[in-house]
Amino acid sequence: MPIHTEIYRRRPDVNCVVHTHPFYASALAATDERLLMVGQDSLLFADGIGRYDSPEFVVTRAQGEGVAAALGDRRAILLRNHGVAVAGDSVAHATYLALSLERAVRSQLAASQLGAVREMTPEEVRSITRYLSTSYHDALPNTWHYLLRESGLGSR
Ligand SMILES: [Zn+2]
Numbered sequence: 547m548p549i550h551t552e553i554y555r556r557r558p559d560v561n562c563v564v565h566t567h568p569f570y571a572s573a574l575a576a577t578d579e580r581l582l583m584v585g586q587d588s589l590l591f592a593d594g595i596g597r598y599d600s601p602e603f604v605v606t607r608a609q610g611e612g613v614a615a616a617l618g619d620r621r622a623i624l625l626r627n628h629g630v631a632v633a634g635d636s637v638a639h640a641t642y643l644a645l646s647l648e649r650a651v652r653s654q655l656a657a658s659q660l661g662a663v664r665e666m667t668p669e670e671v672r673s674i675t676r677y678l679s680t681s682y683h684d685a686l687p688n689t690w691h692y693l694l695r696e697s698g699l700g701s702r
Pocket residue numbers: 565566567628629
């Protein structure tokens with residue numbers, strides 16, 4: 547819980563923290579590689595991803611403060627040899643970010659296995675994220691209801 551508590555304490559803009567151990571993003575967290583801008587999922591993290599450089603369980607306030615500080619103003623953090631945490635402005639937003647981060651890392655892995663990765667340029671990232679920042683918030687309710695239906699939690 548110190549992960550969640552200290553992120554909430556440091557970031558009044560955050561209303562939901564999701565901490566998970568997703569397979570691909572956790573694997574990235576066990577490397578020194580960065581998330582490449584290979585597709586729209588990765589663009590959600592164009593401002594960068596925090597890194598918490600310890601594999602220890604985060605059980606003390608000081609450790610939680612370390613995670614929150616390493617997250618900074620970003621949306622996601624990789625916890626070395628552990629997992630990830632994402633910070634959203636709602637449950638739907640944070641869930642979407644967590645799922646998108648995992649898809650982004652899977653896309654990066656697939657692209658790197660297919661050939662030389664053609665990462666988007668900073669100019670392309672800026673241009674596309676300007677559009678995404680409005681459109682994906684508009685689409686979030688529909689995406690959230692889709693995810694609920696797919697998980698069996700939503701109404702048909
Ligand atoms: Zn954990």
